[in-house]
Amino acid sequence: MKRNALGLALIGSVLPMLFACMTVGPDYKVPEKALVQAPEANAGLVEAGSTAASSEAVPDAWWRLYDDREVNALVQRALVANTNLRVAAANLQRAIANYHEVEAENLVQGSINASTERTQLAGEAFLLKEKVPVLNIGNYGIGVSYLVDLFGKLARADEAALANAEASRAALDAVRVAVVAQTVKAYVEGCAATDELHAAERQLALQERAVDLTRKLVVAGRSEPGDLDQANAEAGSLRAALPQFKARRTAAAYRLSVMLGQPPARTEYVCHGLPTLKKPLPVGDGAALLRRRPDVRQAERELASSVARIGVATADLFPTIRLGASAGVTGVLSDLGSGSTVHWGVGPMITWNFPSNGAIPHIHGMKAESDAALARFDGVVLKALEETRTALSAYGFELERNAGLRKARDAAADAAREKRILYAGGRVSYLVSLNADRSLVSLEQTLADSDAQVALKQVALFEALGGGWENAPMPASKHAVDEKSDSSSHS
Template structure:
């Protein structure tokens, strides 16, 4: 056996010397990654529009609307939204996993004790007579420490930490979505109320026209057909009201759910809003480089790539032996003699275990390498998606502003035409059909402009969502790690105090 051990040492020596470096690839972003391309880091298309600016996106972008109610609703949603609660729990789970992996770097201790009554065989002890039944006992303590020669534990720590950081980014992304969807629900309610107010105003004007036409018919100055046309136009305007009321109520229900409340709690009067919020300045968009640094989903995908890369090292370390050092001491023997010198035992020394690599180990390494390639492809896809969403939202916003300006000009001209036709009809200088057509045109332009005002606001929210702001106020992963570590230390101290108390 001694000769075998001496022969094994030269065979293992190269492996021990190779352990000077951590196995597996060190993480770095490939040069061909989409996030490094010049096109991804340049100015955003459409950023030269006067309605936007290249200023940095503020942390709380919703405060640019200078609407205290909107600010309060977003803050409430960030504190109570159910999706945020799920994301926060996932982060705590990822942090606990990291601490679990981190604990593998610490010495492992064990305490054992046992007692039994039994009989041992006499022949192995070279006794010919039967050994009487006795009480046996065992008390021992052992400690071992795994020496991370090949960096398996270090790579596992890297993977777990990157996983926790990815969960932090997922939480940040959820905050972005919650802030944007809360603002969107609020603005949708405002837009529906605004469109409803416009429609009710147009209906009131038309009903006054119906009353005027009725008087003219009764006085013999008008035709009954004119009265039917006026009533038909009023009915058409009245038919649009239920749809707008339903839209306002649906927005209130969505807003209640975003706040973590049942939909029935979203009473319309609680979130009443009649004026669509407007920005007090040009919408800040920054540039492509700032966008990719700010978007939490990009950061999440990058951290997932880092974790996948570290897992290659974890799998590669299985090609090499596991080396640990340990010590143990205790008493084993007849129960009445425990604690005496003849029952004492102890030992200290290193231990080497090596599961000789098979094709399965190589397959696991290839599995992890393929996972890293997939993570890189996913990362590139997230980067491209972020740029596409932002460019699309910016294009939709700037073009809707142009459409809105044209609709406003058309509405102003239709208002003038309707007013002049109304005066001519009342003076008997033009047929009622001319006035009716002018009023119908004005009503259509009013409705189109109100819908466009709402769409402009919706496009602003979509653009802010694509820009990825609104998460910066959340605690960072290192703060969560410190908090969890303090809690684990407190739990450990409590367990130690409990164990100490139990020995007295």
Template sequence: MRILIAAASLSAVAACTTVGPDYKVPTAAKVNAPSAQGAFLGSANPAVSQAPVPEGWWKLYDDPVLNGLVQEALTANTDLRVAAANLARAHAVAAEADDAGGFSASASAAAAHSRESGEQFLLAEQLPVENLADVGVKVSYQVDLVGRIKRASEAAHADAEAGQAALDLARVSVAADVARAYVEACSSGHELAVAQRTVDLQTRSLEVTGKLVAAGRGTSLDVTRAKAQLDLSRAALPTFESRRRAALYRLATLTGKTPAQFPREVEACVSPPKLSQPLPVGDGAALLKRRPDVRAAERGLAGATARIGVATAALYPSVSFGLGGGSTGLLADIGTAPANRWGLTSLISWTLPGEGEHARIRGAEAGADAALARFDGTVLNALRETETSLTVYAHELDRNAALRSARDEAATAEAQAQTLYRAGKSPYLTGLDAQRTLASAEAALAASDGALAADQVNLFLALGGGWENAPAVKVVAAAR
């Protein structure tokens, strides 16, 4: 009882004595900078708003097919399965760290049919063959004298929380990858449809040119030029088809399926998704709280700080107490007074600290400094990515508006040129140039529509949303 009371007393002392620094986010960390907390530089654009980023941002497109693909990927994607398994392993390590120290119990039992050596008992005669047995139990208590176990547990839990952030980051990336692949498939379908309309238009133009030449209103050179322009337009079709196929196969892989199981409903998509409202971006403070990579870096700093305490605890002794009892002797006597035994033990072990222990402390401190630098770098990168995505999106909007105006003017010019050519008031080259200009404007606008949708997805990715309230990942257990 006295030993157990002493153990409890030492535990109370240990609760007040934890070596190493207590963690808090450093005041000088970039996350605390006022310039990191306010509105984004690009948020003045009327195409965006400072409204909070919704949890399922892809639902803003009001596209049931896209919604279904993202939800499917969030449960079946293989990268998410890896991240979920890593998180489960981190939780197991944290549980193991929590169980270290304190009370532990063990039991043992053994039996033997043997002849003992007489000489080990200083006897000259041979001993008889006997049935021997040994049973016992032991309870021990390791005192966390200076908080080594506590700091190790803090580090393990910080690692587990970083693992949760890594899973959330994978969710953000998977949702954005699905949206990007969907945009790519639909944009390629859109560009393919535009290119096909251009081919159809030039096919009809070739027919008209042939009739006019046959009627004596032109030369065979006009027909040759029309055929060359038609062939150039046809040459663009396979490129758009291959891009669409690649995006469909990527969607299949992202949702945990083979390429042959690509979503058939996306194959017919010929228009990239569009937002019907300004894109919500929030502000810097919300961004840094939301982005999982920032949270993972902060938890990495917490774990590195706790490991300073683990290293410092090596300078102090380790204390443990034990209480054991059992019965050893002839099998027939097990449990009787002659065979019973018990004992109370205490153990203090101390490796006198040398340069190695102090070097480990310096190494742990350097690790914390590196973790703070990574944390600062992650914060700065999050802000840079968001501002860059806002700028790219704003300029693509301007470019898209200019291309749309150019396409409308080119369509008007092409119609006028064809009317004048058929009336014999304009040479064929004028109409051909007008067709080329219209085809180029249509293709550029279609490409810009796709780029605009992709820029929106990239901005949502930079904003770091999409992991909140995500469905659980389907766990596929390996053979055991």
């Protein structure tokens, strides 16, 4: 009867605490004062009447807008083999492992122990004056325990670890964005250097023709020797400029090899011309931008983790209860298994550290860390908006410049064609026709540089928009964050 009464008393003291479980600390939600909630941050990005961009949604694989097979193939290879992606994928797997490690604390913990020793016990320990004989002693047992999460410490730790895993996944997505952009940029730079090299070679060829003409005029006495020296100097200057275009093309090839996870080599890729868009560049709006940008999602998840850690620290102010049971045998080795060596126990273990151990300052520290995380989150939001608007503005102005250069090139082409007709009719000298062709080629070279800048600014804008990570393959891992992480992203 006494044993039953003791058991009922134990259950009666523990059950009310179990049913009174609570989760201390603040419940996380995106703060109302966070800049990501501001109407200005969620407004449209495209100004009325813009022909450079549209408010259409940014596609998952933006590089496919170029409709360039070589670009598509290079990006797919980079997404699988790039070394930075492999590092980010490994960091994500580590974060996932840490999350599951924290989750395991919610499970029943078990242990087995076994020991045997030959020992000399002190007789005084048994209130004996004589010496105790040397004995062979054994101790074997098993134990199980379960931590009762009365105040939500494990729940908050689980929230923090899950948010960290999701932040690592966003970091991986950010690396994907950078890898895709850098791969396309390397391809564009190689194409641009090739186009500019060809334009410079055409200009040099025309200047060499001018040198030949000037030489003939000097021999005929119709021009001064100084004119020939000047023509040769201009040809030499143009010839000296050719290596810089070759160097840029080689550097782009080396960069592209590294992006593909290969040793630097002069990769021979087919470039039929700079990638171009056939319609205004889709940019969406501010709200879609902030949902899509991986660095914004990463900062938001880091804020969620810091808020959850406030609950972990707060739970240290309250008692910890662990329910446990153990059984085993302890005694002289030859007697193990007999009734006198059997022991067992069951019951709760309560520990409670008083606030004087620094728990309250620790909570204040976690709150300060949360404030810092919110400030970082706001800063990332501002950076995302600044980068996108700056890239969009630069792209629009370069398009205007490109359109002006194209009109000038067309006018120069008409003038050169007219001078060739007049020269054929004997109405102007060959030198006049040649100079018109030289002006045309010079404008073509300037236009080629502008075309390259348009393509590069398109890539920069797509990178600022933060797309390209959706549905991408995992380069070095087959695991993914637990399904319940899908419901924790900010809105």
